[in-house]
Each structure stands twice: as C-alpha cells, then as structure tokens.
Amino acid sequence: MSSAVALALTVTPAVALATPQEGGAELPAALGSPAAPPSLEEESVREALRDAASEAATQVAAQRTDASAPGGPVPRSIRPDLDAALDTIVADGAIGISATVETPTLSWADAAGRRHLEGRAPALERSPVRVASNTKMMIATLVMQEVEAGTWTLDTRVEDVIPGLFSGRPEITIRHLLSHTSGMPLGTYELITPYAGEDPEDWDAFVSAISRDYTDAEHIQAVNAAPWPGEPGEGYTYSNAGYVALGMLLEQVTGESVETLVTERVRRPAGMGQSRYPDDPGLTGPALHEAMFVDGRGWIGLDGFDPDVFSHSGAATSTVEDLNDFTRSLMSGELVSQDSVEQMITLSSDNPLGYGLGTYAIPDPCRPGEFLHGHDGATFGSLSIALSSRDGSRQLALGVTGRDLTVGQDALYDLNDILVPMLLASC
Template identity: 30%
Template sequence: MTFSQNAGLASRLRGRGRSGMRLAAVALAGAVVGTLAPAAVAAPAPAGADARRGGVDARAELRAFVADGSSTAAFAEVREDGRRIWRDAVGTSDLATGQPVRPDGRFRIGSVTKPFVSTVVLQLVGEGRLRLDDPVERHLPGVVPNGGAISVRQLLNHTSGLYDYTEDPRFFYQDEASLRDYALGDRRWQDYRPEQLVAIGVAHPPYFAPGQGWKYSNTNYVLAGMLIDKLTGHSWQSEVTRRIVRPLHLDDTVFPGSETGLRGPHVHAYAKLPEGPADITGLNTTVGDAAGNGISTTTDLDRFHAALFGGKLLRPAEQAALTTTVPTGSGHSSYGLGVAEADFGCGPLWGHDGGVPGWGTLLFGTADGKRQVALSYNPYEGTDQSGADAAVVALAVKTLCGATAPAGAAGAAADALSALRGAGR
C-alpha cells in the first residue's frame, strides 16, 4: 500500500494506512502558523552523543523523512540488551519558533496502544479471570450481535469479522474542504464513550463470520478495553498503568482519555492548507480509546518491548498465546494477540506500528526482546506520504537487520508493513 495524500484514521489507528480518506469526526481548533519553508523541514537537530554508538548509524534513513517535506520531524532510538546504542532526531519541533526536535520528546502512539491492552487481557487470563476462548457475550452481554460466536482471542487477533468503526464515513475527510474542517473546526474535541464506538461498528454488517478471515478492526480493541473495565472494575487505562507502566517505570507513558494536549517536551503536528501549515497537535483521543489512545517516548516503548518479549510481563502459557499468529494475507507478516510478526529475511521481528493524524509510530524488535527500535515521525498531513513510507521501511531494515539484511529485505519489509496497515481497504 502506498501512502496517499488522503488517508483514513481507521488506517492510522491500525497502523499508518494511507489508502482512502482520513478521520474528520474529531476536529480541532488548529492555528495556521505560516509557510512551511523547505529549510525548516529539512534542518536536523544536532546529532546526539548516541548517534554512532554500538555500530548503528541510521541518520541517513532518519533524514529521509524530512528531506522531501513529507514529514516535519522524525526521531528514533535503538536499544540492545537494555542499553541505548543509538538515538537521533531530525527536523523541526515547532514551525512557529523553528525549535529543533528533542529525541526524548513525547508523541502520540496510535495503535502501539494495542500491545499494552492485549498484555493486560492476557494477564487476566493468567489470573483465571477469563479464558481466551470465552465468548464475548459471556462478559459483555448484549453489546455485540452474535457475541456468543466471537471469542476474546478473535478480538485480539482481528479474526472476529467485526466492522472497524473508524471506517464509518462520519470519521473521514477526503478533500481540501474537509481537511480544513479537521484542522480548524470544532468537532475534533468531541468525546466518545467506548459503547458509542462499538455501536457505530456493529451497525455495519461484519466483514465475515467469526474465525473465517483476518481484517484489522479497531472495534476489537475498544471491546478489549471494555472487557478489562468489566473484569477489574477499573478503566483499562488505570489497569495498564498499574500493571505495566508503573512496574517498568515508564515515566513518560500515559493514556490520557479526553485530555487534548501533550505534557512535557513534544513535537507539533501539522496539516497543509493553502495559506500555510495548520497546527493540529491537540486531539481528543477518546475516538481511539483502547485502540489508540496512548502517548509515550521512544525510550519507554523500547523498554516495554524488551520487557514483553523478554518474558517479564506474562506467564509462559500466555506468552505463547501472545505469539501464536494467524495469517494476514502477506507472506511476510502474521498477527498474534496485539502484536505482529514480520519477516524481513533476518529472523522474526515482533511489534506494532500506529498513528493518528500528524503522528506515525513504529515499534519492532527481536523475538527475544534483546534488540528493538522505536520510531516517531510527523507526517505533514495533506502532502504525498510515499517518501515517509519508504523511510519507515529503510529505517526498520537498517536498525533491525543491519549488515545481515539480505537482498530483498526492503521489499519484504514493505510487504509486511503494508499488510499490517490494512492494504487495500
């Protein structure tokens, strides 16, 4: 799948898809900040002390994000055996001031929220609070039509067949006028309850009968969040915080609910309008709920990946369930329970990608949790994103395969990530 000028938030939440249109149901009051000068986009932040440690230097791949103006900023971090071996940042954090990017800044992680949520569900399975093969109807009676035939496992691995609520037309923009409404209007502040989001999804016919196919659906993870709420008596956000964020000391990771801003250092996000860039940083992410509500940093995401795949968060039986996959339709990727397996030709890689308008995220690493890369970049909404698409692939291959990358690794990576992003939807 190519990155197009108009992309759906359905795709953003499932992982940066660009075929189709983009969500406009959550409009925000953006501010036009003037023209986007090429120099402002391409100017990198000064290279940090970590730029060439550990035999990793992906600065060229990172610069590709901003070289053609498709993104305003990008930063990434690679860790190995719990140690940072490379971190760098390029681009401009704030176009109004020209402030360079800080590599330790916070960003919206979109669908990288899903592994956090699936981990908590699996912990509840390990505690005997539910089973993966329980029907949804047992725990959420009356919420989902045919809920007696859909299992918890099918929610987590996207084989439920449930329609993705973010593909409903009310969530899309598709032309300059609706992009302007998204950037400058008032709908982006709208609060959604998870029950509302599920109701929108189940009002559409399912894609297929439960277990008879694979299709990414954010509705699945809103339901997973509701399961956590029902079983624990606490919100999914508080359970993720209590069970994962605090024990791992992920001090810059939050799941903000309806809070529209980002606290601490962060990059601004922008949409392209005829009169110049519009700041679209603010967002009420209740529209993403447990499918894409999180905010984090590259350091925190790398540490979460290392803990999850290093076996520190789940018991052996649930760890095995996490990485039991179903095919996605690509020969280079498959999907487990909130995590994806990708084959670039240099060994199995595990993780997720995600995004919301103005932010893209990639978190992938080795199956043993010993090496991972976390990437954040800021697509300049309304511009051709094909350059950013290629840059994601190049950076993933360089940081995770390095000198061992076989011929065809880039093609395999592109195929794997396209399948996971919902190509052809």
C-alpha cells in the first residue's frame, strides 16, 4: 500500500457541500456557505496533520545525529516544547486541551486551559472529550469482529441484513459503508437542516437543531431523501450516515445495543476505563465541554448538544490516555486479528486520506516510508486526534475544545503548533 498511500496523501481534496433536502431551511452562513467547507468536516484537521507530518519529517531529517540510522532518536529536549505548545493553543483561543505521546522511551501527558467556557476548573490529562469521528474506528472494529466470526463478509449487501434500508440501492455493501464508497452524502447536514430555522444567521435555531434527539432511522431517511454525490463503489465520499447504518446492522445481527457492544468488545478489552458511549446531552466530571465561537455573536456553549446528531458515526467520549490504549490495542491485534488490521489500514479507494476501513494514514515522520494510522474527530465545539504506529509501539492523541465556526476552521489557533512537537516526540 505504501506507494499508493504516499501518492494519495499529497493531494488536498475539495470538500463538497452536500445539497440540503428539498424544502429544507438554510444552515447558518458559516456552515452552509458554498465559499467554504462545512465547519463540521474534519478535512482541515487532516490537512493540518499532513502539513505537520511533513514539517516534522523535515526537522527529524535535519536533527538526526546519524543519517545512516533512520529511526534513531531525535536529539531534542521535547518536553518543554510540548508543554509550551499546549499553553500556546490556549493563549490563542482554545478553551481546554489535553494531549499525550507514548513511545518505548517517552511517556508524556499534560493539559492546559479550563474545562468549561464559564468555569475556572482546569483541564486535566484525564479529562474526557467528545471524540466524534474517532468513534468510527470503534465501529469498524466491531464490524471486523463480525467478519471474523463469520456473521457476514465485507461484501455482504446491506439489503441482505436490513432489507430496504437504502431504497433503490440494493448493491451497497458493508465494505462500501466502512470505506465511504457508498456514494451517499455526509448525512449530518441533511439531518439537521429542516430544524435549523429559516434565518441563516439564527444561531439559536441552529443550536436547537443540534440539541434535538434524533433516531437512527431519521439519519437514514435524511440521506435517502437527499441527492447522492456518487454511486456505490465509484469513489470516495465521506459519510457519517454510512456509519450510523453500520451501527444499525450490528444491532440487527447481535441483538445488542452499540453502546453495549463498544463497552464489552472494545472499551473493556482495550482498558478504556474513562470512555463512554452516551446518547444524551451533557458531560460530567472533569470533562472538557464543547463551545463554538461565532463572529459577531461571541462564544456559544454547547452543553445541550445531543450526540444522537452523530450517533454511531461519532457519539463516543474518551480521554487521550484511553485513545492511546485503543489504537495500541487495535494495531497490536488485541481487538481483531492482524489480517483484519491489515484490511482496515489498506487504501480502499482512490482517496487523498489514505482511508481504509475505519482508519486513515499519514506519513510517519520518524520512519521514512512508513505510516501512522488512526482517525480524527470534529464536533461543532471540539477536535480530537488519535494515531499509532503500525506495530503499536508509539501513540499520540489530543483533544481540544473551542472552535471558530465563522472566521475559518480553527482560526483561533493553529493546530500545528501542538501537532508538530507531538509528532517529533513520537520519534
């Protein structure tokens, strides 16, 4: 996969704005403007990761004490840089941040900022954060466990598990859903648009729309009623709704809720003691609370956000330590077989992310020709990233709250201020 992924990762795609349902209200201008990608989309996070990996690789090459020994230690006092980077992110506008890097020779974790927009309690290393699309790795793990059990194959048709789920598209398979090659749109905007109000500047209506309790069936109804960017198997189109459908398939064949499956077959085996799979609004304890910034309006707290807006594509909360435990367990073959891991990390289509089945790849700045594997997640008020080396020996994860939804993706702070030193530390 190496050459194909390397080529794909050099391309920065345009993120298409999904067409709203006919008759639906407009989204707030910052989210729905054709001039900019939707702020929910993680593409700018992935672009930042690629840029950070490239910059880190350049620094690694310049700092090697022995150019003939790739993979050797970087002669650098990295801890002060990491601590200072967290402070920079908060000083530039983030509310709270926690981050960690684990290697055979380094164990670093720290936090900066505060837990809540209105509070003074400090962010902690063990503060949970809503990790959004990092949930997809957990769902993909469950799906691959069912493949290994013989329940289905990757080429099993959705129609054969839940007849009529995607009306008129019986050819969609489990592989299509895992790899975002079903052709369906994102689904999240199609879901919330009818409830977002008629005024595109009505942020109160928008917050109300993302605070509603949605059913999985409503997610599927929304994409079935919307235009699809593509046809099954013809190309890559990132879709939250596809992972909502995978959760429905898992519940159909196991008779258990996805929450129970994640707890028993992912969280507990991986030792993710602080992670949860909520379906109601609100975060408790030392969690980092989401908030969004809107030019002309200021900060808006999102404590009423309902994770059913994402459901099985992004409902999970986790700590950075738990995210490390998860990616380590996954890559080490503790949750699925190594054969399944290989299928998950293998490029599944001609896409710019190195996306496989629930994971994607970025070039490993420490090991030329190799990759770091994982995912990221973006809600309207938080960001998260979780990456691991293929052998499971090195991990990094971060979670940050406070997002600018009007000026530009994460315009309040430069994510690479922390990503570059974390990637360097992962060497």
